[in-house]
């Protein structure tokens with residue numbers, strides 16, 4: 011559905027997207043992750059046909075986005091980062107206008123407008139002026155706009171930004187419900203959401219793809235295989251002793267609770283240092299009140315990536 015090869019975008023000589031290549035298969039839900047300024051929105055704008063690349067190829071549904079941007083726009087429902095809504099229009103009127111612009115008419119346009127308002131839970135504000143809507147409601151209007159012409163591909167740039175937890179869940183279910191007839195590329199900073207929603211994750215940093223895999227494989231392949239959390243009473247050399255345990259990469263002191271000291275230990279993959287901590291505690295006569303292992307999450311992968319020490323994992 012999407013084919014990108016050696017895509018580069020420069021703004022006034024500064025590289026925002028740097029020679030990236032990836033494919034998205036029909037029916038896949040792919041999450042686009044990366045720190046602020048990584049190049050996510052830039053890539054999505056190019057794929058939606060709103061901006062030409064500096065070099066490289068981007069194809070959507072077999073069409074070159076640059077040479078055939080009209081055909082691409084028909085296939086893509088794009089929800090931009092900051093939605094350019096017409097503020098002086100009412101919700102229903104706006105969606106009607108957008109639907110007509112995208113080629114719907116007559117009864118189909120009326121019915122579809124009602125449908126997308128239901129899907130995005132905005133039917134109750136259909137007569138309100140967009141200017142008077144809260145941010146979350148505006149996001150949902152923008153999502154309804156992206157969906158209205160039944161596009162096979164949805165490109166959603168931070169669709170849950172500004173939504174309350176109930177609405178985040180609602181959008182997550184909506185995106186899941188688009189399977190298997192739609193392909194979705196979405197960006198988000200909520201890593202948990204990606205784990206719950208996406209088949210595959212593309213991590214981008216400084217305009218380059220750093221990882222591309224299923225959420226499961228990404229967390230599995232993480233170098234620092236999670237953390238071990240320990241709360242104990244001991245001397246002032248506790249951190250130093252913990253740091254010397256084989257397999258411990260880093261010791262981070264957490265907030266203490268009275269005499270109880272707390273530490274998170276980042277550990278190497280395929281190691282489990284919990285027994286070593288017990289042995290050390292016996293030897294040093296520490297008192298332990300909590301000791302558990304936390305398996306790595308996508309957040310750990312993301313933090314490693316942003317710290318610049320993640321191994322490139324492109325599958």
Ligand SMILES: Nc1ncnc2c1ncn2[C@@H]1O[C@H](COP(=O)(O)OP(=O)(O)OP(=O)(O)O)[C@@H](O)[C@H]1O
Nearest residue numbers: 021025026044045046047048049050051052053091
């Ligand atoms: N219109 C523009 N003109 C000049 N530079 C731009 C423009 N748009 C984006 N950039 C720059 O390109 C880089 C990538 O920006 P982009 O908006 O694609 O990042 P992003 O991954 O979407 O970040 P965020 O998570 O903050 O939305 C940044 O360094 C940004 O400052």
Ligand SMILES: [Mg+2]
Nearest residue numbers: 050051052091
């Ligand atoms: Mg962005």
